[in-house]
Amino acid sequence: MRSAFFKERYSELIVLTDSPSVKAWTLVLVVLLAAAPTFLSAFLLAHLTVILFTLVGVLGLMVLTGFTGLISLGHMGFLLLGGYAYAISVTRLGLPPELALLMSAVVPAMFGLLVGVPSLRLHGLYLAITTLAFSHIVSAAILAGGKFTGAGKGIMVMRPTMLGVDLSSDQAFYWFCLVMCILAVLVTLNLRRSYIGRALVAIRDNDIAARTMGINLVRYKLLAFLVSAALTGVAGAMMGMYLSIVSVEGFPFLLSIEALAIIIVGGIGSVLGAVFGTIFIVTLPEMFGWLIAAMGGRLQDLMTSSAHEIKSVLYGLAIIGFLRFDPRGLRGIWHDVRHAWVHWPLRY
Amino acid sequence: MRYFIELVLSGLAVGAIYGLVAMSFSVIYKATGIVNFAQGEMGMLTAYTTWSLATTMGTSGLTTVLISIVVGALLGLVCERLVMRPMLGEPVLSVVLVTIGLAVVLRSIVTIIWGASPNKFEMAGADDIVQLGGIGMRVSQISVVVVLLVAIAGFWFFLRHSRFGVAMRAVASDEKTARLMGVSTARVQAVAWASATALAGLAGALFAVIYGLAPTVYELGLKAFPATVLGGFDSVLGSGVSGIMIGVLENLVGGYLPSALKEIAGFILILVVLMVRPFGLFGEKRIERV
Numbered sequence: 295m296r297s298a299f300f301k302e303r304y305s306e307l308i309v310l311t312d313s314p315s316v317k318a319w320t321l322v323l324v325v326l327l328a329a330a331p332t333f334l335s336a337f338l339l340a341h342l343t344v345i346l347f348t349l350v351g352v353l354g355l356m357v358l359t360g361f362t363g364l365i366s367l368g369h370m371g372f373l374l375l376g377g378y379a380y381a382i383s384v385t386r387l388g389l390p391p392e393l394a395l396l397m398s399a400v401v402p403a404m405f406g407l408l409v410g411v412p413s414l415r416l417h418g419l420y421l422a423i424t425t426l427a428f429s430h431i432v433s434a435a436i437l438a439g440g441k442f443t444g445a446g447k448g449i450m451v452m453r454p455t456m457l458g459v460d461l462s463s464d465q466a467f468y469w470f471c472l473v474m475c476i477l478a479v480l481v482t483l484n485l486r487r488s489y490i491g492r493a494l495v496a497i498r499d500n501d502i503a504a505r506t507m508g509i510n511l512v513r514y515k516l517l518a519f520l521v522s523a524a525l526t527g528v529a530g531a532m533m534g535m536y537l538s539i540v541s542v543e544g545f546p547f548l549l550s551i552e553a554l555a556i557i558i559v560g561g562i563g564s565v566l567g568a569v570f571g572t573i574f575i576v577t578l579p580e581m582f583g584w585l586i587a588a589m590g591g592r593l594q595d596l597m598t599s600s601a602h603e604i605k606s607v608l609y610g611l612a613i614i615g616f617l618r619f620d621p622r623g624l625r626g627i628w629h630d631v632r633h634a635w636v637h638w639p640l641r642y
Numbered sequence: 643m644r645y646f647i648e649l650v651l652s653g654l655a656v657g658a659i660y661g662l663v664a665m666s667f668s669v670i671y672k673a674t675g676i677v678n679f680a681q682g683e684m685g686m687l688t689a690y691t692t693w694s695l696a697t698t699m700g701t702s703g704l705t706t707v708l709i710s711i712v713v714g715a716l717l718g719l720v721c722e723r724l725v726m727r728p729m730l731g732e733p734v735l736s737v738v739l740v741t742i743g744l745a746v747v748l749r750s751i752v753t754i755i756w757g758a759s760p761n762k763f764e765m766a767g768a769d770d771i772v773q774l775g776g777i778g779m780r781v782s783q784i785s786v787v788v789v790l791l792v793a794i795a796g797f798w799f800f801l802r803h804s805r806f807g808v809a810m811r812a813v814a815s816d817e818k819t820a821r822l823m824g825v826s827t828a829r830v831q832a833v834a835w836a837s838a839t840a841l842a843g844l845a846g847a848l849f850a851v852i853y854g855l856a857p858t859v860y861e862l863g864l865k866a867f868p869a870t871v872l873g874g875f876d877s878v879l880g881s882g883v884s885g886i887m888i889g890v891l892e893n894l895v896g897g898y899l900p901s902a903l904k905e906i907a908g909f910i911l912i913l914v915v916l917m918v919r920p921f922g923l924f925g926e927k928r929i930e931r932v
């Protein structure tokens with residue numbers, strides 16, 4: 295007779311989840327998300343779409359900063375490259391949208407390798423500044439690109455027909471984003487549990503120790519940049535499709551910061567944290583908008599006159615507050631809540 | 643040749659401002675091991691406050707400069723006490739992100755209080771032209787270079803001979819040992835923030851006098867990054883000198899090459915330099931032990 299649950303095979307140890315309830319809840323969530331266009335209003339659906347493609351980009355940064363510990367301030371550059379690779383493939387080269395989407399992953403990945411090379415020599419903040427320099431150089435190059443890149447005007451992007459499905463309606467585009475997002479989540483989760491993921495985490499925790507354990511630093515640091523840039527590039531293409539235009543103004547430097555804020559607020563190094571962080575940061579400005587509108591009166595006047603500034607003040611305060619009071623992020627809070635739920639009325 | 647010299651001279655003025663901001667970056671880095679991404683914003687807030695004070699009181703040039711130093715130091719102390727002190731001992735990435743949050747907040751506060759439209763920062767005598775070997779330069783441009791030289795000399799003396807300067811270097815080289823020797827890390831951090839923000843505020847005010855006061859002054863922080871990296875984050879004096887180099891280079895590139903390159907000339911330069919010297923020109927090499 296079995297006296298306990300034993301993990302007998304290696305595959306059982308690294309399986310994504312062995313809990314039936316987690317599987318069931320995930321299934322419920324996916325079904326709900328897939329059915330969302332039938333019961334959500336157009337505004338909420340658009341909001342959910344933004345969350346989905348932001349999450350793809352954030353997962354890209356998570357692979358690099360969360361798993362491998364290489365701080366990047368230049369992810370906006372990869373986002374821009376992905377968006378432009380897609381737009382140029384479709385409008386200038388006349389490629390089919392499926393191939394163009396592939397290009398939006400491949401082109402940033404190549405540049406990711408290029409930026410990855412300095413990471414072998416540079417550490418911490420020096421690397422961060424190098425990626426920052428990279429993203430500025432990318433946007434300057436696009437602005438100087440003349441007709442080919444559309445310079446300051448950008449390139450208009452039509453919603454494509456992907457694999458025979460017309461994405462021009464908001465519902466269809468939402469489903470497209472959902473599928474891409476689920477794929478991205480699966481890619482990062484599987485990356486994290488495999489040999490590669492554990493090698494990346496080892497590099498994050500101590501790169502010299504990782505090297506003595508036989509991890510090839512060159513290969514895995516470059517791989518982290520490659521995967522990260524590819525994911526972020528796809529997010530850039532999706533963002534371009536959503537906005538119907540790719541331009542340098544549409545991808546401000548603030549996006550790099552926002553992505554970093556998301557992975558910190560969510561809880562660094564965890565895919566679940568990335569999901570929570572994205573929902574929180576993307577929803578935050580809207581929530582404050584509603585809150586102020588509900589209070590009305592003089593506050594609302596101030597809100598209409600300088601709405602953008604007040605939103606960014608609160609956004610900055612949220613970042614500071616989280617780091618100050620709960621550095622584990624939203625994932626830590628989720629962890630506490632789940633434990634309280636399971637063990638109640640006992641404390642642990 | 644004359645064109646070349648003109649470019650170099652105006653590059654010196656811009657470079658001196660970059661140098662001041664770059665020095666303020668490295669003062670904080672040296673004392674606390676973090677990069678303060680809100681440096682440009684703090685300079686901007688100081689510049690605006692100084693402008694309001696100077697126009698209401700009608701102060702003269704030198705007094706305005708002093709006001710900007712005092713306002714900057716106070717702002718640095720307040721930010722350090724309220725935001726940075728509780729973060730002592732947290733991981734570097736968290737602390738750096740807090741400064742990014744601070745930057746977002748400060749930038750918006752400036753726009754809420756003073757509005758988005760640009761203003762002219764009037765300072766008596768600042769726009770007078772002085773002839774230097776046949777080339778006209780404004781007094782403000784010359785005084786910026788002088789201020790930078792004074793700041794470099796002052797910081798050299800401060801770090802080498804004053805009690806706080808020595809304490810700061812002790813904390814930078816080994817925080818734990820410094821604390822065991824009775825150095826208060828918190829107080830060193832406070833002094834670093836106050837002096838760095840005073841420098842950044844001075845740079846912001848002078849920048850506003852020369853190029854006008856607008857809510858885009860914070861970009862000064864971004865432009866000074868290459869200078870800090872070029873000099874090495876932990877080299878205060880090196881950053882000041884590198885600022886001049888970056889400023890002159892930028893102006894020369896802008897003068898002779900397509901203008902799009904001007905914005906990124908500094909960034910391209912640091913990419914090249916970091917490949918050869920990963921710790922900047924004057925930075926200290928990091929030795930790692932496992």
